Amino acid sequence: MIDLIIFLSLVALGYGVGTYVEKRHYRRIKAREQATLKLAITTTKHINYPVEDIQSVALVTGSAVISVDYFKRLLASLRNIFGGNVKSYESLIDRARREALLRMKEMAPQAHMIVNVRIETSTVGRKANKKGVGCLEALAYGTAVTLKGHA
Amino acid sequence: MKYTPRLPETNDNVSPSSPLKELAVLAGGLLAIIVGIYLVLGVAVDLIVPRLSPGLERRLAKPFLSTVTDIDDAADSTQESVQAILDRLQKECAELPFPLQVHVKSSETINALAFPGGHIIIFQGLLDEVTSENELAFVLAHEMGHYANRDHLRGIGRALVFITVSTLTLGPDSPVAKVLGSALNLTEMRFSRAQENRADTFGLEALQCLYGHVGGSTDFFNKIPADQDPGRFGHYFASHPENRRRIAHLEELARSKGYPSEATLPFPSTD
Numbered sequence: 489m490i491d492l493i494i495f496l497s498l499v500a501l502g503y504g505v506g507t508y509v510e511k512r513h514y515r516r517i518k519a520r521e522q523a524t525l526k527l528a529i530t531t532t533k534h535i536n537y538p539v540e541d542i543q544s545v546a547l548v549t550g551s552a553v554i555s556v557d558y559f560k561r562l563l564a565s566l567r568n569i570f571g572g573n574v575k576s577y578e579s580l581i582d583r584a585r586r587e588a589l590l591r592m593k594e595m596a597p598q599a600h601m602i603v604n605v606r607i608e609t610s611t612v613g614r615k616a617n618k619k620g621v622g623c624l625e626a627l628a629y630g631t632a633v634t635l636k637g638h639a
Numbered sequence: 640m641k642y643t644p645r646l647p648e649t650n651d652n653v654s655p656s657s658p659l660k661e662l663a664v665l666a667g668g669l670l671a672i673i674v675g676i677y678l679v680l681g682v683a684v685d686l687i688v689p690r691l692s693p694g695l696e697r698r699l700a701k702p703f704l705s706t707v708t709d710i711d712d713a714a715d716s717t718q719e720s721v722q723a724i725l726d727r728l729q730k731e732c733a734e735l736p737f738p739l740q741v742h743v744k745s746s747e748t749i750n751a752l753a754f755p756g757g758h759i760i761i762f763q764g765l766l767d768e769v770t771s772e773n774e775l776a777f778v779l780a781h782e783m784g785h786y787a788n789r790d791h792l793r794g795i796g797r798a799l800v801f802i803t804v805s806t807l808t809l810g811p812d813s814p815v816a817k818v819l820g821s822a823l824n825l826t827e828m829r830f831s832r833a834q835e836n837r838a839d840t841f842g843l844e845a846l847q848c849l850y851g852h853v854g855g856s857t858d859f860f861n862k863i864p865a866d867q868d869p870g871r872f873g874h875y876f877a878s879h880p881e882n883r884r885r886i887a888h889l890e891e892l893a894r895s896k897g898y899p900s901e902a903t904l905p906f907p908s909t910d
Contacts, residue, residue, distance in 0.1 A: 503658070521646055525644040525645070525646065526644055559658070559662075563658060566666060567665070570665060575656040575658075575661065576661075578654060579653045581652075582650065582652045582653050601642070
C-alpha cells in the first residue's frame with residue numbers, strides 16, 4: 489500500500505512541478521529566440537563571402553541537459569505497451585534542442601552567422617544504458633563567422 | 640540566398656495533447672484489460688484445475704515446500720502418531736489419488752497448512768492445544784478436503800499467470816509488477832469461504848466414517864477465548880465471526896444428517 493502512495497505522489501509531483509517548469513522554460517526560450525533572431529544559423533557548409541571579407545571564425549557549442557519527470561515516464565511506459573507517438577517526450581526533446589541552439593548563439597553574440605550547424609541528442613544519467621530515459625542531453629555546434637564591416 | 644529573420648509560427652515538433660486525458664485513457668484501458676484477463680482466468684482455472692493430474696501437481700509443488708523447510712521438524716514419534724491417523728483416514732474413509740504426508744514442525748504457531756503435492760504441515764503449537772484424537776482427525780480431514788477439491792491449485796493458477804504476464808509486458812523491475820505481486824501473495828494461499836465450507840463438510844463426513852460419530856469436530860474452534868488476538872492463531876482459531884459461522888455450519892450439517900456425537904478419544908501426550 490505504501491508503495492502505491494509513494495508512486496502516486498511522485499506522479500502528481502511530476503505532473504505539477506514538471507508542467508510549471510516546462511511552461512516557464514518555453515517562455516524563456518521564446519524570449520531569447522526573439523532577441524537573437526538577427527543571428528542567422530544554417531546547416532550549409534559553405535560561406536558565400538570572399539575570404540577578404542571574413543574577420544574571424546570560431547567553433548561555438550551549446551548544450552542542454554533536461555531531465556524526465558515521473559509523470560512523463562509513466563505516460564511513456566504506457567505508450568510502450570500500446571504503441572503510438574510518445575507525446576510526453578516530444579516537448580522534452582524540443583526544449584533541449586532549442587535551448588542548445590540558443591546557448592550556441594549566445595556563445596558568439598557578435599557574429600554575423602553560424603554555419604554548418606549540427607545537433608546531437610543523447611541520454612545521460614543512471615538509466616542511460618537500460619531501457620528507461622534518465623536525462624536528455626542536446627548538443628548544438630557550428631562555425632561562427634564574423635564579417636568585416638557591416639556585411 | 641537571403642536570410643529573413645523570422646520565427647516559425649507554429650511548433651510542429653510538439654503535438655498538441657492533454658497529458659491528463661492521455662493518462663486517463665491509457666491507464667483506464669490497461670486496467671480494463673487486466674480486469675478482463677482476471678475474469679477470463681477465473682473461468683479458465685475452474686475448467687482446467689479439475690483435469691490436472693496429481694503427478695503434475697507434485698512437480699508444481701516443489702518450489703513451495705522450500706518456504707517451510709527451514710523450520711525444524713518435531714520429534715519422530717509425534718510425526719509417526721499423526722501420520723498414523725492420516726493414513727487411517729486415507730485408507731478407510733477418503734481415497735485420494737495420491738498419498739498424503741504430514742510434517743510436524745516444532746514452532747509455536749497454532750496452525751496447519753495444506754501444500755500442493757500432498758504435503759500437510761502441522762505446527763507443534765497446534766498439537767499442544769489438541770486434547771482429543773477426534774479433534775486432530777478433524778483438522779487432518781479438513782486439509783484432506785482441500786486436496787480432494789484441488790482448492791490450492793486455483794489460487795496459484797491465477798497468481799502465476801498474472802505475474803508471468805506482467806513480467807513479460809512490463810519487465811521484472813517495474814513498480815507496477817511489484818504492486819501486483821504483493822497483492823497476489825502466493826505463499827499465503829487463503830481459501831475462499833465456499834472452499835472452506837466444502838473442506839469442513841468433507842472433514843465432518845470423514846470423522847463420521849472413521850469414528851461413527853462427530854464428537855470433537857467443533858472443539859477446536861471453541862478453544863481460544865474471545866479476547867485473544869485472533870491473528871496469532873492462524874486461520875483455525877480466530878474467535879472470529881467467521882469461525883462462529885463455521886461452527887454453526889458444522890452443527891447444522893451434523894443435525895441434518897443425523898450424525899451422533901459421543902465421547903472423544905484422548906490424543907497421546909507429546910511431552
